[in-house]
Amino acid sequence: MNAMRRPTGIEVGSWVRFDGQVRAVTAVTTTTVTLTATNELAVVVELDVLLRGEDFAVVDVPVRQPLPAGSLLETFPKAVREKALWWEGHILEVLHGLPPGADPGTSPRPEYRSDRSLTARQRAKAAELTAAGHKVAAQTVANYRRRYQADGIVGLADHRPVRKKREFGSVDDAVVAAMRQAIAEATDASTRRGTFLLWRTAEILRQTPAGRAVKLPSERTLYRLLDKLTRNTHTFSSATTRRSRAHGASGEFGELPVFAPGEVMQIDSTPLDVLVLLDNGVIGKVELTAMIDVATRSLTAAVLRPTTKAVDASVLLARTVTPEPMRPGWVDALKMSRSVLPHRRLLTLDERLEHAAARPVIVPETIVCDHGKVFISRNFKSSCRFLEIDFLPTHKGSPFEKGHIERMLGSVASLFAQFLPTYTGRSPEHRGRNLDQGRAWSLLELQDLLDEWIVAKWQNRPHDGLRDPSHPGRLFTPNEKYAALVEACGYVPVALEGDDYIELLPAEWRAVNDYGIKIKNRTYNSADLAPMRRRHSGVTAKRGLWEIHRDPYDVSRIWVRDHRGRGEWVPAVWKHLKRVPVPFGELAWDHEARKLPGATEAEIADVVAALLTRAHAGPGRPRTGTAAKKDRRVAARTRAARPSTPLPPAVPEPEPVAEATSEEPEELAEVIPLGLFDPLENPWRRS
Incomplete structure (x- = not known):
């Protein structure tokens, strides 16, 4: 008779093996134990009988075993997999009485019936395998059974062929740590070769007491x-990519949800891969500064400057919240009234949109930027505070946090800049020859082309990031997404009033002389400046000079603050503005309207194609043909600079005598100055 075995403990909730079955303990007294089993009534067993049972054991895993990772078996060699499958069939017969693939209704063999203990079944299996030529001990069968119950079929496989090795082999940990330090030091440095890092690793080891005793492995091992x-x-x-990876977020990437226009906007600047004729007559490169709305992917403003300054970011912000005026030569299809934008609804809020281009007016709530000096300057921050805009700089070295504007700046190069004759390519190895001798556009001319491209191409180009949630296969254009979000969230942009717009412009302090005010060889004058001429402004800190605000991208006019009065703004116009260009009138509108009676998607595409063709041809290439003569006559009558504000009434110059042609005389419309955007005009005024 077996001696009584004392278990570690029997309590309610424990599981015990007794009489060939695993049962749960539901009650315990000093002399009896109540056991239960599935689909059976509870039985009361004397404690002495339970403990003396041949197969009694306390089962310490009362819950179902986790599902083993059987797919890992595919990583083992074929011979190892076959042996594991062979053992699985025998172990299943030991555990359940039947081997895999047994026909339904088959009865277990007598030596593997459930009324026999597990130990007896293991002994029977060992005897069976030994008789079949496989010398196996009962303890070996028991080991395989336990491994199968713990790890499934993977536990039956020989792990020696796939045993994990050390990640870096026999290399000393001190060498690994030193090389990691050398690689970390190279993150913000210039890109070097491997020979430098090997030298730096050896230097780091020599500088540490523990590293001096470490012998460096061979050069091949170090490589x-x-x-x-x-x-x-x-x-x-790439050093830029290296820094971005090193300083980027180590956790899960998140996304800032946006549901309305202006909720999150991003701003950045980058060199434009184009040679431009600068104001001083020298061919050089310029920087592009732009702002994009994340919700609609609308490019709200973009300006070109030889070197971006803090005042340029403020001017860009001012242009974002003001309408984009139509320009001389732009086709009627680019008007906001001909686009998908909710023109009628917006027109009731701001009459300046009547002749605006098809570009949304968006007031930012949050602006995301990097740590460039242009954007973290006091000037730009004060502009954001003035407009109650949240200023949100990204982490240093993390351009992916403003990936929308980064991708947009790259798209400008691929979709616009490459069509220009002086396109330089993205790097010196992509640059062509004799570009500085080509037909380079001037800075103002290139700015006009870029503004037209934004309205014609970018705002009407389907964007991959603007998809219909219900129909992911459909893409929206920025203008379509803006119109949809206006309907969905009720967003209503409130553009700046005139004084607010002027306040955002960069300031200078100048004297008001008899001839007016001179800025960069341009003289500005106005009759309203009479009380200020040769007078002290009263601002002692500025030596009596007068405060001047001007738009760096519009040379047509400036504004002077009347410090002696109530602080109102007095406009002054460029002296030669009325001599060279004539105010843009209805003649050009009628001329283009006859060409495009209705704006369609195909027409907009034609406008973009003509724009890129004109940009690639460069300046100074005249058109020929009858249509070109009409265009030249209209251009001669309506030639103008790029004013963002209407010109004061002026006496029209005498009309040039038309060339004698065989065509019938063309009836010309009356030249009427067209008001586009007057910052001092009340937008809510009703005529």
Whole structure:
């Protein structure tokens, strides 16, 4: 008779093996134990009988075992997999009485019936395998059974062929740590080669007491270690990408949800890959500064400057919240009234939109930017505070946090800049020859082309990031998305009033002389400046000079603050503005309207194609043909600079005598100055 075995403890909730079955303990007294089993009534067993049972054991896993990772078996060699499957069939017969694939209704063999203990079944299996030529002990069968119950079929496989090795082999940990430090030091430095990092690793080891006793492995081993440690770090490639990866977020990437126009906007600047004729007559490169709305992907403003300054960011912000005026030569199809934008609804709020271009007016709530000096300057921050805009700079070295504007700036190069004759390519190895001798556009001319391209192409181009949630296969254009969000969230843009717009412009302090005010060889004058001429402004800190605000991208006029009065703004017009260009009138509108009676998608596409063709041809290439003569006559009558504000009434110049042609005389419309955007005009005034 077996001696009584004392278990570690029997309590309610424990599971015990007794009489060939695993049962739950539901009650315990000093002399009896109540056991239960599935689909059976509870039985009361004397404690002495329970403990003396041949197969009695306390089962310490009362819950179902987790599902084993059987798919890992595919990583083992074929012979190992076959042996594991062979053992699985025998172990299943030991546990359940039947081997895999047994026909339904088959009865277990007598030595594997459930009324026999597990130990007896293991002994029977060992005897069976030994008789079949496989010398196996009962303890071996028991080991395989436990491994199968713990890890499934993977536990039956021989793990020696796939045993994990050390990540860096036999290389000392101190060498690994030193090389990691050398790679980390190279993150913000210029890109170097592997020989430098190996030298730096040896230097770091010599500088530490523990490292002096470490022997460096061979050069081939060090290069293999370097290859493992620098994988996906861009240590030997782009420095920008390397810094971005190193300083980027280590956790899960999140996304700032946006549901309305202006909720989140991003601003950035980058060199434009185009040579431009600068104001001083020298061919050079310029920087592009732009702002994009994340919700609609609308490019609300973009300006070109030789070098971006803090005042340029403020002017860009001012242009974002004011309408984009139509320009001389733009076709009627680019008007906001001909687009999908809710023109009628917006027109009731701001009459200046009557002749505006098809570009949304969006007032930012949050602006995301990097740590460039232009955007973290006091001037730009004060402009954001003035408009009650949240200023949100990204983490340093993390351009992906403003990925929308980064991608947009790249799209300008691929969709617009490459069509220009002086396109330089994205790097010196992509640059052509003799570009400085080509037909370079001036800075103002290129700005006009860019503004027209934004209205014609970008705002009407389907964007991959603007998809219909219900129909992901459909893409929206920025204008379509803006119109949809206006209907969905009730967004109503409130553009700046005149004084607010002027306040955002950069300020200078100048004297008001008899001839007016001179800024960069341009003289500005106005009759309203009479009380200020040769007078002290009263601002002692500025030596009596007068405060001047001007738009760097519009040379037509400036504004002077009347410090002696109530602080109102007095406009002054460029002296030669009325001599060279004539105010833009209805003649050009009628001329283009006859060409495009209705704006369609195809017409807008034609406008873009003509724009890119004109941009690639460069300046100074005249058109020929009858249509070109009409265009030249209209252009001669309506030639103007790019004013963002209407010109004061002026006496029209004598009309040039038309050339004698065989055509019938063309009836010309009356030249009427067209008011586009007057910052001092009340937008809510009703005529």
